[in-house]
Amino acid sequence: MHSFFDIVGFEYKKMFKRKSTMVSLFLLVIIVVLFNIVSVTSTSYWHLTGGTSTFEAMKLDKEVIRSKAGVMDEVFIKEAIEQNTIMINDDENYLINEYGRHLKSDAYIKYVLPYKKAVDIINNVYEKNTGELSTDGFQVFNPGRVKPIDTLTVNDAKSFYASINRALVVYITGLANLSQNEKEKHFDMLSEVTTPYYNDHYDGYLYFNKYLEVIALAIMIAIAFCISPVFAHEYYLKTDQIILSSKYGKSKAIFAKLFTGVTFSVAVSVVVLFYFLLSMLSIHGINGANMAIQTINVYSTYPLTLLQASLIGINVTIFITLFFGILTMLFSAWLKSPFLVITASFLLLFAPGLFNVSPKTRLLYQLFQIFPAKATQYSNIYSNYLFEVLGSVYTPATFYIVFASIGSLLTIPFIKYTFKNHQIG
């Protein structure tokens, strides 16, 4: 066992002595920090007027939203509807010109922003006037159009959650490409969603989940550069001969390489993902952990809070990057030239993005959903499209984790076989 970890130590030494490793890790850090910044600058804040800085505006918006933090119960919904009614009945809140009525920012901040999550849900769930905007095929631009919430009275607050539930049932039932089993799984999950929801400022969690796919991609690119030489460089440097003719060259040395690749992939993902989550929470605020993910997308059936959803996202990404790392090592042992290895890894990452597969062909669609760059997207992890295996239906997160684990375990013997049987000459 001692010699195993000695060899692992040398494998790490080889990796960290390569310039490409240091450059990749450095760029990864830059990308993470860049998206920390982008998450702040890319949003338009309601308080962003005149002299206020972006950061200041962000803080002020947050204060307004946080002033109504708490349970999204009937009283809260009532207030939201009430405030909206007051707002729309006072022309003072609008800038009126020949193009129509335009809501003023300070009115929005006063009447809507504190209840924004609820208002968004209401506008989504109660929207039935999809036909209203089009008249005889003409799109009429109507900025002052009546929003669903404008039609509600305080009495409607009672039926808030029932309406959400109804809208979701209609929505799921109407999804054309889902099997009956999948629909049932959705209804099961739906029944487990805890109501009432919580209301709070959730931007830390929101941006973490929004940019998870970019960070995951950056992590995988860095991993590809760092561990693609693990086997290929031995062929390239012609050190393969002395390794393969040494006592442990065909056994422990290979496992030490695999161990190095695996621990490196996992360590990089864990560190970067948790750093990214914590940095987003410290930039945007740590609030929102117990909010339902329905407050981000009301048409989701997953019974999860934002904290749970984020942790699941981290988990899935760790397993996917692990499997990606192992596949990179398979390429490394098999394709020999470091250039080909990087090419293969990049194809694995980017090729699926070149195709737009419709869920109508479910099998193909799901095949594409498994590719690493897709499997780490929030929209795929919490997709409506579930995975049905042997009659049982699994959420994408479960499927991805199990798939990546089994895939990793099955790939390892191939890597060992390939390197061990590499012929010199």
Next chain:
Amino acid sequence: MELTIDRLTKQYQNKIAVDRISLTLTRGVYGLLGANGAGKTTLMRMMCGILRPTSGEVKFNGIDVNHEDYRDVLGYLPQYFGYYPEFTAMEFLCYMASLKGLPKQRAKEKSTELLELVSLFDMAKRKIKTFSGGMKQRLGIAQAMLNNPKILILDEPTAGLDPKERVRFRNLISQLGIDRIVLLSTHIVTDIENIAETILIMKDGQLIHKGSLEDIIKIIEGKVFECSVDSKTAKKLSNLYPIINLREGKDKTFIRFVCDENPCENAISVRATLEDLYLYYFSEVGENA
């Protein structure tokens, strides 16, 4: 201690690189001679388990070449091989030692000892990328000996060594051969002449001779001649016989050649050397002219 090679063959698509070689090696130094492409490297690779033979087998005391126990007693210096340019000599040796199963402390001691042996001790902390060709070669020799191997296979170990290191190396090998099987290939005949107890000559994948220096030289004993002749005669002789040495003088040409019997009256028979034999086997008649 016995290393047996049984009808070992390696066939590439259109080329038989090693052709049914059978051989038993016991302790001592074996020198493998053969022209470029004779199959020396191919044979050695198969003996080190890094190239699968087309047929035949290699065993040491009954242990198959593919077994870990075989590799445990093996030391190999490949003909062309690489290093980790960013590693220091010490790191490289310690890494190889860990692959050979030496515990950390022992690896350090052994590496230091070997660096001293190949006169690289002062370079221990320098990156290998700053090494000269000969220094790298010496590091390669050190690496092969880390596990105190019973079988030491060295593919052109003296390539790139300066005369002083070459002498050191020869002395080292003679000592190592006392209780080991040492097989080394070379093109430098004098390297083998002095240290190899047994000489193996390979040609076109086959082992054409095996024996001690005296045995082998017997083949051409009395057939090596030297004479000084005019350039026309020299040309004629070189078209007929394998030429070992040819030196153009002012009006005479000095030649040394191999011939079954004295072809011209002023030629004198001289003592044969291994080099004469090597050239006798590997030079095409007429090519030196």
